[in-house]
Amino acid sequence: xxxxxxxxxxxxxxxxxxxxxxxxxxxxxxxxxxxxxxxxxxxxxxxxxxxxxxxxxxxxxxxxxxxxxxxxxxxxxxxxxxxxxxxxxxxxxxxxxxxxxxxxxxxxxxxxxxxxxxxxxxxxxxxxxxxxxxxxxxxxxxxxxxxxxxxxxxxxxxxxxxxxxxxxxxxxxxxxxxxxxxxxxxxxxxxxxxxxxxxxxxxxxxxxxxxx
Amino acid sequence: xxxxxxxxxxxxxxxxxxxxxxxxxxxxxxxxxxxxxxxxxxxxxxxxxxxxxxxxxxxxxxxxxxxxxxxxxxxxxxxxxxxxxxxxxxxxxxxxxxxxxxxxxxxxxxxxxxxxxxxxxxxxxxxxxxxxxxxxxxxxxxxxxxxxxxxxxxxxxxxxxxxxxxxxxxxxxxxxxxxxxxxxxxxxxxxxxxxxxxxxxxxxxxxxxxxxxxxxxxxxxxxxxxxxxxxxxxxxxxxxxxxxxxxxxxxxxxxxxxxxxxxxxxxxxxxxxxxxxxxxxxxxxxxxxxxxxxxxxxxxxxxxxxxxxxxxxxxx
Numbered sequence: 324x325x326x327x328x329x330x331x332x333x334x335x336x337x338x339x340x341x342x343x344x345x346x347x348x349x350x351x352x353x354x355x356x357x358x359x360x361x362x363x364x365x366x367x368x369x370x371x372x373x374x375x376x377x378x379x380x381x382x383x384x385x386x387x388x389x390x391x392x393x394x395x396x397x398x399x400x401x402x403x404x405x406x407x408x409x410x411x412x413x414x415x416x417x418x419x420x421x422x423x424x425x426x427x428x429x430x431x432x433x434x435x436x437x438x439x440x441x442x443x444x445x446x447x448x449x450x451x452x453x454x455x456x457x458x459x460x461x462x463x464x465x466x467x468x469x470x471x472x473x474x475x476x477x478x479x480x481x482x483x484x485x486x487x488x489x490x491x492x493x494x495x496x497x498x499x500x501x502x503x504x505x506x507x508x509x510x511x512x513x514x515x516x517x518x519x520x521x522x523x524x525x526x527x528x529x530x531x532x533x534x535x
Numbered sequence: 536x537x538x539x540x541x542x543x544x545x546x547x548x549x550x551x552x553x554x555x556x557x558x559x560x561x562x563x564x565x566x567x568x569x570x571x572x573x574x575x576x577x578x579x580x581x582x583x584x585x586x587x588x589x590x591x592x593x594x595x596x597x598x599x600x601x602x603x604x605x606x607x608x609x610x611x612x613x614x615x616x617x618x619x620x621x622x623x624x625x626x627x628x629x630x631x632x633x634x635x636x637x638x639x640x641x642x643x644x645x646x647x648x649x650x651x652x653x654x655x656x657x658x659x660x661x662x663x664x665x666x667x668x669x670x671x672x673x674x675x676x677x678x679x680x681x682x683x684x685x686x687x688x689x690x691x692x693x694x695x696x697x698x699x700x701x702x703x704x705x706x707x708x709x710x711x712x713x714x715x716x717x718x719x720x721x722x723x724x725x726x727x728x729x730x731x732x733x734x735x736x737x738x739x740x741x742x743x744x745x746x747x748x749x750x751x752x753x754x755x756x757x758x759x760x761x762x763x764x765x766x767x768x769x770x771x772x773x774x775x776x777x778x779x780x781x782x783x784x785x786x787x788x789x790x791x792x793x794x795x796x797x798x799x800x801x802x803x804x805x806x807x808x809x810x811x812x813x814x815x816x817x818x819x820x821x822x823x824x825x826x827x828x829x830x831x832x833x834x835x836x837x838x839x840x841x842x843x844x845x846x847x848x849x850x851x
Contacts, residue, residue: 369825372770373817375572381814382560385807388785392803395789511735516790523788530785 380533383464387533390461391526394454395519401450402508402515405443410501412438417494428491431500432484435492439484443508451475451518458525473525479514481507540828540836542846548574549629559630561808561815564847574847575819576630579840585620623844649697655751656690659744666741682726689719689752696755706763713759717772720752727783736793739802750809761820761830769830770820777814784810822850 413435455475462472487503490496508514548564551557557564562576663686696712699705727745730737753776760769784806792799823833840846 369827371821371825372767373774373821375570375818378560378563378565378572378815378818379570381811382558384781384785385560385811388807392789392800392807396800399790399795519788519790527786 383533384530386461386464387526387529390454390457391522394457394522397450397454398447398515398518398522401447402513405446406505406508409438409442409504412442413500414497417492417497420493425493428493431487431490431492431496431503433492435487435500435504436484439504443504444479444482447508447514447518448477451477454522473528475518475521475525478517480517540833541849542577542840542843543574543849544843545576545626545629545845545847548847552630561811561813563815563818564630572818572822572850574849575815575822577819577837577846577848579844579846580838581619581841582623582844585616585623585844619844626845649693649755652751652755653690653693653697655747656686656693659748659751660686660690663741663744663748666738666744678726681722685719685722686748689716689723689748692716692719693751693755696759709759709763710765713756713772716752716756716759720749720756720776723749723752724779724783731783731786731791734793737787737791739792739794739798742792743802746806753813757816757820758834761823762834764830766820766824766830770817770824773813773817773820777810777817780810780813819848822848 416434416438458475459472484504484507486507487500490499490503492500506513510516548557552559552564556567557573558567559565564573564576565571566573660683663682692712692715695708699708699712702708723745727742727749730742730745753772757769757773757776760766760772787803787806789795789799789803792802822828823830837846
């Protein structure tokens with residue numbers, strides 16, 4: 324009797340096993356195709372195919388790119404605006420050159436160094452410092468595991484304005500002086516472009532660090 | 536499979552987005568506290584029929600600015616359509632999306648319909664022809680011939696997708712088309728890479744037309760996979776597309792183009808919105824998969840929606 328009970332139990336278990344939906348054996352990595360579903364499969368939840376934690380990376384990446392592009396635009400605008408201001412100031416200075424000054428012309432770079440530093444260099448440096456602060460705010464979101472924050476270097480080639488050294492400081496040379504300074508500041512290899520390139524490189528480094 | 540999907544409208548989430556309780560990333564909203572996805576933004580068939588004319592005529596993203604489209608009562612649209620466009624614009628703005636560029640790749644999954652995509656290729660065909668001849672970007676004759684040839688092939692494939700429903704088993708046709716469009720997308724991507732690398736000042740019009748060709752191919756590929764309920768493959772393809780856009784476009788900045796000011800700024804913004812939308816598309820497909828939503832039914836319901844251009848697919 325005990326044996327009969329065991330045999331019946333065995334057959335019952337075997338029948339239950341054979342009646343089980345074959346899809347319940349899978350880990351659920353493949354999607355369920357077709358329109359028909361059974362109660363068994365409806366009861367089994369379908370696992371996600373993608374990790375939602377990657378969303379934070381997508382968002383952070385976008386913030387870096389936005390910082391990069393806004394900084395590039397601000398640096399470009401700052402360069403243009405400060406150059407315009409400098410040009411007007413230079414014209415006023417040239418108009419005010421005395422007769423003595425017209426005869427014994429000072430080299431333009433010596434005459435304009437102070438004005439260049441206060442009206443262009445300090446202004447652009449200010450924009451770069453603000454960009455660094457904005458970057459620091461962005462960086463702080465990475466938490467304790469953040470690596471060393473890259474900095475925008477305050478590097479100024481031709482700080483002595485040798486590009487206009489050979490121009491005498493007189494009204495007739497206003498065009499040449501401003502052209503020289505414009506190329507120095509806003510040219511394709513100018514100061515603004517150098518700062519912008521730094522910003523692009525920093526953003527690239529930061530994105531590489533968050534990319535899988 | 537679930538055959539009736541319930542949608543809500545973007546306006547319901549506006550307050551939470553403004554307060555910061557919900558964060559917008561690409562085409563989805565995420566709860567700021569828990570990090571869980573709350574809803575996916577999804578355009579309906581109405582959206583593309585409204586903005587279709589605007590996008591078809593766009594030589595650059597400048598015409599995709601929200602403010603430009605909102606004042607689209609220039610005689611092209613009826614009064615009702617203008618209101619619907621404003622509704623769509625308001626919906627996008629409430630979710631902090633500033634350009635219609637996302638519609639090029641389809642907000643959510645693309646429901647542009649193969650007819651619309653075919654029209655897009657016709658428009659691209661004409662524009663690129665003129666652009667290549669006038670732009671000195673180093674295209675040799677062989678390259679020009681290949682580009683025209685691939686545009687024609689892509690256009691032909693989209694036309695075949697339009698005709699597929701008349702077949703007894705359209706799913707095989709959709710699968711074939713999806714495969715073939717992968718090849719076309721690869722060609723346009725190669726051309727874009729060439730244009731980007733070869734020039735310090737990229738011609739913005741040529742770039743934008745090639746980008747559209749790439750995006751349309753990718754949208755239609757994913758669309759075809761969803762229609763055949765190959766959601767896993769659609770997700771893998773969508774992830775690959777997102778990854779390729781990130782690599783291709785993240786090197787572009789406001790000073791990359793042959794134009795400055797508003798046009799280049801808007802182009803970069805549109806490109807970033809498009810990339811983010813593509814990056815979050817896999818999450819929408821994943822939701823369809825986990826909720827056992829039939830892909831074909833989902834697309835049909837969206838295509839038939841003629842009242843609301845933008846919808847929210849609630850996840851939470």
